[in-house]
Amino acid sequence: MTTPRTETAAPAKNAPAIIASSVDEGHRTKQAPFGETLVSLARTMPEIVGMSADLAKYTDIHIFAAAYPDRFYQMGMSEQLMMTAAGGLAKEGFIPFATTYATFAARRCYDFISQAVAEQNANVKIVGGLPGLTTGYGPSHQSTDDLAIFRAMPNLTVIDPCDAHEIEQLVPALAKHDGPVYTRILRGAVPLILDEYDYQFELGKAKLLRGGRDVLIIGTGFMTMRALDAAKRLAADGVDVAVLHVPTLKPLDEATIIREASRTGRLVVTAENHSCIGGLGDAVAGLLFRSGVTPAMRQIALPDAFLKAGSLEVLQHRYGISTDAMIHSIRCWL
Amino acid sequence: MDAPALGDNSQLAEHSYRVRKNAIRMAEVHKQGYIAQALGVADVLTVMYFHAMNVRPEEPDWEGRDRFLLSVGHYGIAHYSILTAAGYLPEEELVTYGLDDSRLPMSGMTHYTPGAEMSGGSIGLGLPMAVGMGLGLKRKKSDSFVYTLMGDGELAEGPTWEAAISAAHYKLDNIIAVVDFNAIQADGPSREVMRTEPLIEKFEAFGFFAQRVDGNDLDALVKAFDAAREYDEPKPRIIICDTQLGNGVHFLENREKSHFVRLTQEEWDDAYEALDAWKTTRTR
Ligand SMILES: Cc1ncc(C[n+]2csc(CCOP(=O)(O)OP(=O)(O)O)c2C)c(N)n1
Numbered sequence: 001m002t003t004p005r006t007e008t009a010a011p012a013k014n015a016p017a018i019i020a021s022s023v024d025e026g027h028r029t030k031q032a033p034f035g036e037t038l039v040s041l042a043r044t045m046p047e048i049v050g051m052s053a054d055l056a057k058y059t060d061i062h063i064f065a066a067a068y069p070d071r072f073y074q075m076g077m078s079e080q081l082m083m084t085a086a087g088g089l090a091k092e093g094f095i096p097f098a099t100t101y102a103t104f105a106a107r108r109c110y111d112f113i114s115q116a117v118a119e120q121n122a123n124v125k126i127v128g129g130l131p132g133l134t135t136g137y138g139p140s141h142q143s144t145d146d147l148a149i150f151r152a153m154p155n156l157t158v159i160d161p162c163d164a165h166e167i168e169q170l171v172p173a174l175a176k177h178d179g180p181v182y183t184r185i186l187r188g189a190v191p192l193i194l195d196e197y198d199y200q201f202e203l204g205k206a207k208l209l210r211g212g213r214d215v216l217i218i219g220t221g222f223m224t225m226r227a228l229d230a231a232k233r234l235a236a237d238g239v240d241v242a243v244l245h246v247p248t249l250k251p252l253d254e255a256t257i258i259r260e261a262s263r264t265g266r267l268v269v270t271a272e273n274h275s276c277i278g279g280l281g282d283a284v285a286g287l288l289f290r291s292g293v294t295p296a297m298r299q300i301a302l303p304d305a306f307l308k309a310g311s312l313e314v315l316q317h318r319y320g321i322s323t324d325a326m327i328h329s330i331r332c333w334l
Numbered sequence: 335m336d337a338p339a340l341g342d343n344s345q346l347a348e349h350s351y352r353v354r355k356n357a358i359r360m361a362e363v364h365k366q367g368y369i370a371q372a373l374g375v376a377d378v379l380t381v382m383y384f385h386a387m388n389v390r391p392e393e394p395d396w397e398g399r400d401r402f403l404l405s406v407g408h409y410g411i412a413h414y415s416i417l418t419a420a421g422y423l424p425e426e427e428l429v430t431y432g433l434d435d436s437r438l439p440m441s442g443m444t445h446y447t448p449g450a451e452m453s454g455g456s457i458g459l460g461l462p463m464a465v466g467m468g469l470g471l472k473r474k475k476s477d478s479f480v481y482t483l484m485g486d487g488e489l490a491e492g493p494t495w496e497a498a499i500s501a502a503h504y505k506l507d508n509i510i511a512v513v514d515f516n517a518i519q520a521d522g523p524s525r526e527v528m529r530t531e532p533l534i535e536k537f538e539a540f541g542f543f544a545q546r547v548d549g550n551d552l553d554a555l556v557k558a559f560d561a562a563r564e565y566d567e568p569k570p571r572i573i574i575c576d577t578q579l580g581n582g583v584h585f586l587e588n589r590e591k592s593h594f595v596r597l598t599q600e601e602w603d604d605a606y607e608a609l610d611a612w613k614t615t616r617t618r
């Protein structure tokens with residue numbers, strides 16, 4: 001069962017449909033964590049090079065390009081070329097960070113990444129901006145299927161980070177990991193939450209951010225931020241919610257997920273900024289079922305549809321991934 | 335639409351002013367957007383819709399129409415400006431641009447707007463889709479043309495060149511590709527981001543009838559589109575239009591950050607004034 005239709009009051013209609021990342025009210029932010037971290041890391045790792053397909057400014061790698069102009073390759077609007085050339089640079093011993101929007105990386109470049117990067121185990125870091133539903137611009141820019149697409153690709157590590165703190169930690173971890181990686185990122189003013197939870201990103205590890213008796217939310221990407229906010233608000237109603245953060249979708253931290261989902265009496269809710277097909281929910285359901293662990297389980301995810309254009313807040317609420325919608329769904333399911 | 339007689343383009347100038355004004359009205363809703371492109375390409379679209387193309391605004395799906403594929407979806411604002419001026423859309427709708435449940439989404443999509451024939455937000459699909467429609471029209475024995483509006487940054491997309499090879503191979507003389515060469519793309523000036531020149535030579539080598547014109551000169555545009563339609567060799571056609579970003583609003587012309595413009599309300603008010611001043615001085 002996926003997200004029920006929400007009946008709570010929607011945010012004001014007709015807010016502008018600009019391209020923006022998702023900062024919820026009351027959260028601190030940090031500017032350009034991906035670009036800034038890559039710049040400082042590159043000081044000690046000369047093999048790092050940057051690439052973009054005419055979206056440097058829009059993925060924050062322009063900061064790296066300004067700091068290291070001779071280590072940055074502007075590929076123009078040629079995403080397929082960029083991914084394939086990244087494979088070539090990796091063969092020569094470099095570590096390319098190749099950036100574009102998540103949707104173009106996943107959809108336009110699939111075969112190129114599959115054969116020039118993943119199959120050859122090339123040490124390429126693919127970085128996708130505008131993850132999931134983070135723009136009201138319409139389906140061309142709404143990357144609702146990248147996690148499904150990339151999870152299906154052998155050899156590839158797949159990551160959806162939550163916030164600026166996590167992005168700062170994962171950039172060095174990815175650079176040190178020898179192998180192809182796809183990560184989503186948020187750009188610009190990125191929410192900052194996980195520093196309060198004494199959180200440390202580890203590749204392939206899920207982390208329990210808070211315990212709770214009634215519900216276990218297994219979240220990925222910024223939906224973990226919303227899960228934490230939802231947990232606080234549900235606590236006021238006496239609903240005790242645990243939150244497990246799963247930034248690495250592949251390889252999945254099976255042991256931790258099985259351990260947490262095995263604790264009896266808790267409703268398990270997966271939460272992802274992605275289609276209900278092929279992302280975190282399906283990964284967790286498949287894992288649990290195959291392992292003989294069968295708690296009551298629900299999924300918060302975007303519908304299997306090309307989403308509408310409009311204002312981001314309205315759309316996120318309509319499609320069930322706003323914090324309000326999430327709380328509403330969980331109440332309905334309890 | 336009936337074409338005005340050659341040599342009398344004052345009507346076109348009037349239309350292109352309205353197209354620009356429509357664009358400003360839309361951009362003003364959000365105080366930001368792809369306004370510089372819309373102003374720059376206004377003359378090209380005006381000549382296409384009011385002179386070159388055979389269309390019926392009151393019947394957008396008319397089978398005998400020339401097809402128009404907006405390959406650069408972010409030019410939706412430019413497209414709605416001309417669609418409104420040409421009578422596909424009522425003027426009152428302009429202020430719904432980009433709002434929830436509007437028929438005018440920020441990125442042009444086929445199932446939202448009358449007269450929008452493709453969804454082009456993911457750039458690089460226009461010429462490939464024109465190949466399919468060109469083949470389809472020939473199969474139906476139709477004499478309609480397929481026009482596609484592309485950006486100069488878009489010329490770096492591989493599918494564009496795959497389509498160019500194929501359009502010549504299939505002798506698709508019913509394709510008229512149009513490039514808005516405004517010399518900018520998302521990360522900056524296109525000659526710095528990815529140099530695609532020399533374009534005429536490239537397209538000719540790929541088997542096209544290729545022309546290059548000042549895209550803000552109505553007379554030159556009329557001649558180029560007439561030549562493209564009348565050319566009698568079985569080759570696809572392309573018109574590279576050198577346009578000036580922000581054309582008609584002096585403070586938007588040659589602004590440094592012009593791919594996506596943000597202005598204050600005061601500046602939007604000034605934009606109307608600037609446009610009116612420009613109109614009175616425009617010499618043909
Ligand atoms: C396949 C694809 N890659 C990247 C983008 C993001 N993008 C939107 S507009 C643009 C620049 C396009 O350059 P150009 O065609 O010259 O348009 P202009 O900058 O003049 O508006 C880019 C990179 C996109 N929409 N589609």
Ligand SMILES: [Mg+2]
Pocket residue numbers: 485486487514515516517518519524
């Ligand atoms: Mg351009």
